Amino acid sequence: MLRFLPLKLGRVYRCLKLIFIVGLFVVLLMNTHTLLASFQKNELTDRRFIHLNKCPACFGTSWCRKFMNGQVSFESWGRLRFLDVFNVKNVFFAQYGEPREGTRRIVLKRLGSNQELADIDQKICKRATGRPRCDLIQAMYKTEFARLNGDVRLLTPDVVEGWSDLVHCPSQRLLDRIVRRYAETKDSGSFLLKNLKDTERMQLLMTLAFNPEPLVLQSFPSDEGWPFAKYLGACGRVVAVNYVGEELWSFYEAPWEKRVDLAKQLLDIAEQLTNNDFDFALYLLDVSFDNFAVGPRDGKVIVVDAENVLVADKRLIKQNKPENYDVWYESRFEECDKEACLSFSKDALCSRVTVDHNYYAICQNLLSRYATWRGSTGGLLHDPPPNVGKDGHLDHLLEECVKPKARYGRFAAAKELRQYLTELSGTAR
Ligand SMILES: Nc1ncnc2c1ncn2[C@@H]1O[C@H](COP(=O)(O)OP(=O)(O)O)[C@@H](O)[C@H]1O
Numbered sequence: 001m002l003r004f005l006p007l008k009l010g011r012v013y014r015c016l017k018l019i020f021i022v023g024l025f026v027v028l029l030m031n032t033h034t035l036l037a038s039f040q041k042n043e044l045t046d047r048r049f050i051h052l053n054k055c056p057a058c059f060g061t062s063w064c065r066k067f068m069n070g071q072v073s074f075e076s077w078g079r080l081r082f083l084d085v086f087n088v089k090n091v092f093f094a095q096y097g098e099p100r101e102g103t104r105r106i107v108l109k110r111l112g113s114n115q116e117l118a119d120i121d122q123k124i125c126k127r128a129t130g131r132p133r134c135d136l137i138q139a140m141y142k143t144e145f146a147r148l149n150g151d152v153r154l155l156t157p158d159v160v161e162g163w164s165d166l167v168h169c170p171s172q173r174l175l176d177r178i179v180r181r182y183a184e185t186k187d188s189g190s191f192l193l194k195n196l197k198d199t200e201r202m203q204l205l206m207t208l209a210f211n212p213e214p215l216v217l218q219s220f221p222s223d224e225g226w227p228f229a230k231y232l233g234a235c236g237r238v239v240a241v242n243y244v245g246e247e248l249w250s251f252y253e254a255p256w257e258k259r260v261d262l263a264k265q266l267l268d269i270a271e272q273l274t275n276n277d278f279d280f281a282l283y284l285l286d287v288s289f290d291n292f293a294v295g296p297r298d299g300k301v302i303v304v305d306a307e308n309v310l311v312a313d314k315r316l317i318k319q320n321k322p323e324n325y326d327v328w329y330e331s332r333f334e335e336c337d338k339e340a341c342l343s344f345s346k347d348a349l350c351s352r353v354t355v356d357h358n359y360y361a362i363c364q365n366l367l368s369r370y371a372t373w374r375g376s377t378g379g380l381l382h383d384p385p386p387n388v389g390k391d392g393h394l395d396h397l398l399e400e401c402v403k404p405k406a407r408y409g410r411f412a413a414a415k416e417l418r419q420y421l422t423e424l425s426g427t428a429r
Pocket residue numbers: 089091107109229241242243244245246247290291293304305306307
């Protein structure tokens with residue numbers, strides 16, 4: 001009896017395989033015409049495909065000419081539209097061609113799943129008409145996104161507070177910066193709302209409410225040294241950013257020296273986002289191996305998912321002096337059996353000047369043995385060579401950075417860990 005079981009299972013397996021292959025063949029056959037059309041046609045010149053017809057309920061129009069001219073095209077497999085069912089994230093790899101400069105890789109993002117995008121249409125309609133379906137453009141003018149008319153001078157905290165992580169606790173200085181650096185307008189550079197068109201103001205607010213990532217990239221641009229992908233432009237509900245490189249996850253099994261270098265850079269990012277000349281603290285609330293990428297040439301680590309970045313204005317906190325504002329805040333480690341979880345208190349991030357959140361997030365979710373991702377445990381600094389591992393110093397620093405035993409232990413451990421990794425990468429060269 002027992003001997004027959006593997007035989008039977010083998011047959012079932014072969015049968016399933018056959019059904020799968022036949023199924024795939026049928027799907028391919030049924031899609032032949034779209035398949036051929038996909039290869040011939042550049043969908044990115046199609047206004048409906050990029051949802052340009054939904055503007056101003058969209059993210060911008062600055063790159064529309066490039067899209068319509070056919071300068072932006074999907075990379076080979078990305079052209080096959082029927083594969084979109086697997087692309088839940090709505091992130092596409094593409095090429096952008098500049099007449100004299102040749103082509104370069106870019107990433108196109110719809111900033112949400114199809115369901116999330118449909119939900120926002122429904123919400124706009126419900127707000128304006130009470131019904132889930134309506135003329136979206138007309139409805140936009142009846143929502144809070146149209147609230148800021150020509151008479152309002154500034155985008156003020158009371159209008160947008162809490163709409164998304166970027167503006168969970170916004171200061172006037174932050175909002176002025178967001179408006180001044182808003183690139184989806186012809187003459188950006190002014191923090192006065194009157195210099196934006198009605199439609200541009202609506203697009204700005206819509207982006208702020210739905211997914212503020214483009215605004216994070218524009219307000220804290222890579223050209224000025226911020227560790228984010230470069231924002232290029234938008235057309236309809238598609239946003240274009242520079243392609244950075246492979247995900248950090250692809251380096252999980254890289255040689256030790258490479259991993260030390262990446263770990264050091266990650267801690268540098270934590271430091272830069274926490275302490276900088278601008279007195280803005282940018283706290284990363286979604287830290288995982290696929291939200292960072294590594295440049296192929298310079299080996300630089302960059303944050304590629306900036307949707308969940310909470311920005312606190314440390315100048316405002318120092319000015320308002322909420323209770324305990326100058327007491328250092330230590331994030332609390334919490335057991336969690338899921339991947340890439342983090343514990344944080346947005347209220348604390350917004351009301352304290354000195355917070356160790358970014359160190360905690362990077363140590364716990366990327367570097368230490370607590371970092372679990374796609375079934376692997378051990379973190380980026382797993383399996384150090386014997387000469388590094390034997391004295392237990394690295395383990396001790398990582399442990400202290402995740403679960404500090406001493407008061408303010410994480411601040412000290414993170415600092416020491418950065419130094420230690422610098423030394424290690426120095427000796428490796
Ligand atoms: N600028 C970029 N360069 C390279 N890869 C990117 C870039 N932006 C996104 N990606 C890839 O696409 C994936 C999904 O993008 P992301 O913005 O994280 O979407 P989501 O918000 O749905 O998690 C990322 O994990 C990364 O692998």
